[in-house]
Amino acid sequence: MINLTSQQLAIRDAPIPGRIALSGPAGSGKTTVGVERMLHLVRQGVFANSILVLTPQRTLANPYYNSLQQNSLPAGGQVSLLTVGGLARRAVDLFWPLAAENGGFTHIDQPPVFLTLETAQYHMAHLVRPLLDEGYFESVVIDRNRLYSQILDNLNKAAFVGFPNTEISARLDSAWAGDNAQRRVFSDVQECANRFRKYCLDNNMLDFSLQMETFWNVLWPNPIVHNYLTQSYQHLIYDNPEEDVPRAHDLILDWLPDLTSSLFIFDQGGGYRQFLGADPESAMRLRQQCDQDLILDTSFVMSPQINSLVTAFDRVFSASQLPASQANPEIDQALEFPISFPASTRFFPQMLEWVSNEIFYLIHDHKVPPSEIVVLAPFLSDSLRFSLVNRLESQNIPTRSHRPSRSLRDEPASQALLTLAALAHPSWNIHPSIFDVAYAFLFCIQDMDLVRTQLLASIVYRYKDMSLSPFDLIKPDIQDRITFTFGNRYAQLKKWLDSYRQESAQPFDHFMRRLFGEILSQPGFGFHNNYDAARVATSLIESIRKFRLAMDPAYSFQTGSSLDLGREYIHLLDDGVLAAQYLESWKPGLQEAVLIAPAHTFLMMNQPAKVQFWLDPGSNGWVERLNQPLTHPYVLSRNWERSSVTGNHIWTDADEVAANKKTLARFVSGLLHRCRGRLYLGISNFGENGFEQRGALLRTFQHVFQNEK
Amino acid sequence: MRYIEQFAWPAVESEPLLENERRQLEGQFFHRLVHQHWLGLPLDKLSRMANTPTLNQWWENYLSYDFKLKDFVTFPELNLTSQIGKHKLIAKYDLVAIGHDKVLIFDWKTFQKRPRDEWLAVRYQTRVYRSLLIQSGGCLKNNEPINPEQVEMIYWLANFPNQPIRFPYSTTQFVRDWQHLELMITRIDEQDEFPLTADEKKCNYCLYRSFCDRGISAAIIEDEYEPLFEMSELTLDQIPEIEF
Known part of the structure; x- marks a missing residue:
C-alpha cells in the first residue's frame, strides 16, 4: 500500500468529471498519482474498458501495467494502455475497409500490410538502390541502412508535425545555409520519399508514417471511427505528453469535449525525445484546456x-x-x-x-x-x-x-542457423566459409570444442558445392580424435540436412522452425535447454516470418517465391538492412x-x-x-x-x-x-x-x- | 514453460505447417470481418474483403444466418477480467449480447469438421467464458449481477452455420466451474515442479517436445485439436507498436 500525501490524495479523489493538469519535476510522485487515479476510477465503478492510459512510449506505461497486475480490482473490463501509435495501428487494422477506400490505397479488397522498421527499410532499399547507381546522394557518405532510415524518419516527422510529406525537401532546403550540394541531397530525399509513399499506396503497405497519416487524416474524421473511439474511451490519463508528437496533442485536443474525465501529467523539464519528434511546447496546449492546474514540486527521490x-x-x-x-x-x-x-x-x-x-x-x-x-x-x-x-x-x-536495439546478425546462435540454412539451400549460392561451418558445428553440437569442430569442418565440408561428406568416410584415427559421440551427432545433423534437400521447397521460417525443433533443440545439440539461444532463434524466425508476410501481402503462400525470399533475407541481413536492429524485450x-x-x-x-x-x-x-x-x-x-x-x-x-x-x-x-x-x-x-x-x-x-x- | 517461465521455443507445433498457417490467418480474417460488421461498417465494403473461396463461404454463411439479436445490446471483441486467487483471469469474447432476460456468448469457430458437443462442453473455454461472465459481466448491465440461468454460450460454426452448439448455464454449473478454476490455479501456484504428462500423445502437438525429449516431429493436426499456442498467436494487447 502506497502512502500518499494529502495533495496526492486530493488529486486521486478529485470528482470524476473534469480535466486536471498535473506537473512537477521527475520524482515528485506524479505517475504514482496517475496510477492511483486509474485504480480509483475502477474502484468507483467506472467501466475499466472505458479508461485509456496514454503514454508516448510503452515503457512509460510500466507502472500502470504493474499496478493493474498487482492490485486486486473489482471484476469487469480491462484498462487500455496505449501509445498514440498503437491506437492508430489498431484503428487502421480494425477500420481498414474505410481506410483503404478513402486513403488512396490501390487494392481496396486486400488486407493491409503493416511494415516494421526493418521491412520498411527493405522496401526503401529496393526503391533507392537503383537511384544510388544513377548518382543520387552522391555527396553523402553514410551507411546505406542509415540513409534508408533517415528518409523514413522524414516521412515520420511529416506525419507527426502534420505537414504534407511532399514538403520535406522544401523545409530542409529553406533552413539550409551551407554547401549547395546539400540542396541536391534534400531533393533526392524528397524524390525517394515520394516514390516510397506511392509504392506503399500501390501495395497496401503502411509504414509508421502512413499508419499515422491514415489514422489522422482518414479515419479520425470518419463518424464511424470517431464515434467508436469516443464512445469506447471516456476517461483519459495521459502521462508524459511532453514526450509525444504534436499530432498526438491535436488528436487529444479534438477528443477532449467527448471525454468525461482527463488527467494530464507533465514532467517539468521533460522533452527528451525531441529528436524523435516530441514537442513539449505543443503539449502545453492540453494544459491550457484543463479546469485545474496542479503542481507537485517536492522530490521523493533526490537527496x-x-x-x-x-x-x-x-x-x-x-x-x-x-x-x-x-x-x-x-x-x-x-x-x-x-x-x-x-x-x-x-x-x-x-x-x-x-x-x-x-x-x-x-x-x-x-x-x-x-x-x-x-x-x-x-x-x-x-x-x-x-x-x-x-x-x-x-x-x-x-x-x-x-x-x-541489438543486432541479430551478430548473435552466434543466428550465425549458426544462417550457416546451416545456406548449406541446406545450395541454390541460393551463398557459400559459407569453412570457419563459419566450424563455428556452426561448435554452436550446434553440444560440448564439441573448437579444435574438433575445425578438424571436422576441414574434412567434411566442400566449399565449392557446399556439401558435407559422411563421418563414416573419415579415417579411423581421425574419427577417434573427433570421437564417435560427436561424429554421431554430426551424422544426425547431416542426415537431416540431406533429407531436407530432397524435399520440396518450404518457406524459410518454416525451414528454420523445423531445423530448430527436429534437430538443433534435441538432446545432444546446442540449442537444447539453451534459453538464450532459443530466444535469439525465436527473434530471428519471427523476423523472417514478418519479412515473408510483408513480401506476400495477399498471403498467397507461394512456396517457390518464399524460397527465394530466404536468399533475399540473408543478403539483406548481410547488408545490415534487415534485422540490423530489433527491439529487445523491455521486460x-x-x-x-x-x-x-x-x-x-x-x-x-x-x-x-x-x-x-x-x-x-x-x-x-x-x-x-x-x-x-x-x-x-x-x-x-x-x-x-x-x-x-x-x-x-x-x-x-x-x-x-x-x-x-x-x-x-x-x-x-x-x-x-x-x-x-x-x-x-x-x-x-x-x-x-x-x-x-x-x-x-x-x-x-x-x-x-x-x-x- | 510459456506462461510461467515465459520461455520462447520456436519449434513447429503441428503439421501441416503451411496449411495450418493459412487456416489460422483465414480464421483471423473472418473474426476481423465479423467484428467490423458488429461495429457497423458498411456491408459492401466488408464483403469485398472476403476474397478467398473459404472466407467468402464463411462470410456468406454468416450473413445468411439469423442470430436473432435485434433487441440485444452487443459487445464485440470484449475483454473481461476477474481476480481469481492471486491472479487475474482474462477472457476475450468474440461477442457478448445482453438482452432483457438473456445474456448470450458467441464464439465463432472455423473448424473443418463439426466437433462433438461433449468435447466442447468440457473444454476450458466453455467453462471459463461462462463463469467469468457471471463474475465480471455486471459492468455491462449497469453493475446489475448476471444470473447464471440467463447465460448461454453458443459456438457458431462457420462451416456448419445451421448447427450451432449451445451450452446453457446454471448456478450449480457456475459454482462447480469457479471452484474448479480456483482449485486448478491454487494447484499450479503450489507446484514447484511440473512433471511431464503421462499422455504422450499431447506432446506431438506441443512446441516444447524437444525441450522435454518427447519426440522429434510435430504430428498432423486432427480437427478437434486447436493449436495450443502458435508463434503467430496474437491478441490485441500483443499487436506490436512501432517505437519512434
Whole structure:
C-alpha cells in the first residue's frame, strides 16, 4: 500500500468529471498519482474498458501495467494502455475497409500490410538502390541502412508535425545555409520519399508514417471511427505528453469535449525525445484546456545534496553560454557535492576498472543493492558493454543491459542457423566459409570444442558445392580424435540436412522452425535447454516470418517465391538492412542487477536509482546530436514553423549551440532528478576512441565546481 | 514453460505447417470481418474483403444466418477480467449480447469438421467464458449481477452455420466451474515442479517436445485439436507498436 500525501490524495479523489493538469519535476510522485487515479476510477465503478492510459512510449506505461497486475480490482473490463501509435495501428487494422477506400490505397479488397522498421527499410532499399547507381546522394557518405532510415524518419516527422510529406525537401532546403550540394541531397530525399509513399499506396503497405497519416487524416474524421473511439474511451490519463508528437496533442485536443474525465501529467523539464519528434511546447496546449492546474514540486527521490547540485547546474545553464573549452579538462574535487571521480585516470580502460571497483565497494561494503546502481553512457557500444559486463561479472556482480536495439546478425546462435540454412539451400549460392561451418558445428553440437569442430569442418565440408561428406568416410584415427559421440551427432545433423534437400521447397521460417525443433533443440545439440539461444532463434524466425508476410501481402503462400525470399533475407541481413536492429524485450528480466544503459534509455525507463555512474562525461556524445545529413529534428518541427513565419529562417551554428545547450541542461536535470544519493563520474583523459576529452558536460562540471569554491 | 517461465521455443507445433498457417490467418480474417460488421461498417465494403473461396463461404454463411439479436445490446471483441486467487483471469469474447432476460456468448469457430458437443462442453473455454461472465459481466448491465440461468454460450460454426452448439448455464454449473478454476490455479501456484504428462500423445502437438525429449516431429493436426499456442498467436494487447 502506497502512502500518499494529502495533495496526492486530493488529486486521486478529485470528482470524476473534469480535466486536471498535473506537473512537477521527475520524482515528485506524479505517475504514482496517475496510477492511483486509474485504480480509483475502477474502484468507483467506472467501466475499466472505458479508461485509456496514454503514454508516448510503452515503457512509460510500466507502472500502470504493474499496478493493474498487482492490485486486486473489482471484476469487469480491462484498462487500455496505449501509445498514440498503437491506437492508430489498431484503428487502421480494425477500420481498414474505410481506410483503404478513402486513403488512396490501390487494392481496396486486400488486407493491409503493416511494415516494421526493418521491412520498411527493405522496401526503401529496393526503391533507392537503383537511384544510388544513377548518382543520387552522391555527396553523402553514410551507411546505406542509415540513409534508408533517415528518409523514413522524414516521412515520420511529416506525419507527426502534420505537414504534407511532399514538403520535406522544401523545409530542409529553406533552413539550409551551407554547401549547395546539400540542396541536391534534400531533393533526392524528397524524390525517394515520394516514390516510397506511392509504392506503399500501390501495395497496401503502411509504414509508421502512413499508419499515422491514415489514422489522422482518414479515419479520425470518419463518424464511424470517431464515434467508436469516443464512445469506447471516456476517461483519459495521459502521462508524459511532453514526450509525444504534436499530432498526438491535436488528436487529444479534438477528443477532449467527448471525454468525461482527463488527467494530464507533465514532467517539468521533460522533452527528451525531441529528436524523435516530441514537442513539449505543443503539449502545453492540453494544459491550457484543463479546469485545474496542479503542481507537485517536492522530490521523493533526490537527496538535499543532489538537489543542491541541480540548483548549481541550473545557475550555470542559465548563463548565456556554456563554459568555453579549457586547456586542462581535469576538474577539482567537489566540495560538498555528492560526487566521486577517479583521482587520475589517463586511459578509458583504467576508468572502467575504477567503475567496476567502486561498484564492488558499494555493493559489498555499503550494502547498496545492485538494482540501485546504474551505469550510463551517451552511447553503449558493443565493446563498452562487453568490457563493463566482463569486469563486473568477474567480481560476481550481476548486470542487466538495456539498449533500444541489438543486432541479430551478430548473435552466434543466428550465425549458426544462417550457416546451416545456406548449406541446406545450395541454390541460393551463398557459400559459407569453412570457419563459419566450424563455428556452426561448435554452436550446434553440444560440448564439441573448437579444435574438433575445425578438424571436422576441414574434412567434411566442400566449399565449392557446399556439401558435407559422411563421418563414416573419415579415417579411423581421425574419427577417434573427433570421437564417435560427436561424429554421431554430426551424422544426425547431416542426415537431416540431406533429407531436407530432397524435399520440396518450404518457406524459410518454416525451414528454420523445423531445423530448430527436429534437430538443433534435441538432446545432444546446442540449442537444447539453451534459453538464450532459443530466444535469439525465436527473434530471428519471427523476423523472417514478418519479412515473408510483408513480401506476400495477399498471403498467397507461394512456396517457390518464399524460397527465394530466404536468399533475399540473408543478403539483406548481410547488408545490415534487415534485422540490423530489433527491439529487445523491455521486460525487466533480472531485477537485482546493475543496469548498464544509454543515458537516454534510462531516462525513458523513468525509474530512479540510488547511485549513478556517468561514463565519459568529456565525450561530445552527451551534447551533440547524431549526424543526420538527410533530416533535421528541429527544422522539421512545429517550433520551427512557429519561429519561421517569415519563411527566411536559417538554421545556424548559433541555433545548433543553443539547442545543444538546452538538450544538455535537460539531460543533466533529468538524470539528477532520478538520482537518490550519489553521482560517480567516469572521467579519463582519453575517451573510448582514444581522443582527449573536453566535451561540454565536463566543462559544465568544472564551472559548477568553480562557482562553489 | 510459456506462461510461467515465459520461455520462447520456436519449434513447429503441428503439421501441416503451411496449411495450418493459412487456416489460422483465414480464421483471423473472418473474426476481423465479423467484428467490423458488429461495429457497423458498411456491408459492401466488408464483403469485398472476403476474397478467398473459404472466407467468402464463411462470410456468406454468416450473413445468411439469423442470430436473432435485434433487441440485444452487443459487445464485440470484449475483454473481461476477474481476480481469481492471486491472479487475474482474462477472457476475450468474440461477442457478448445482453438482452432483457438473456445474456448470450458467441464464439465463432472455423473448424473443418463439426466437433462433438461433449468435447466442447468440457473444454476450458466453455467453462471459463461462462463463469467469468457471471463474475465480471455486471459492468455491462449497469453493475446489475448476471444470473447464471440467463447465460448461454453458443459456438457458431462457420462451416456448419445451421448447427450451432449451445451450452446453457446454471448456478450449480457456475459454482462447480469457479471452484474448479480456483482449485486448478491454487494447484499450479503450489507446484514447484511440473512433471511431464503421462499422455504422450499431447506432446506431438506441443512446441516444447524437444525441450522435454518427447519426440522429434510435430504430428498432423486432427480437427478437434486447436493449436495450443502458435508463434503467430496474437491478441490485441500483443499487436506490436512501432517505437519512434
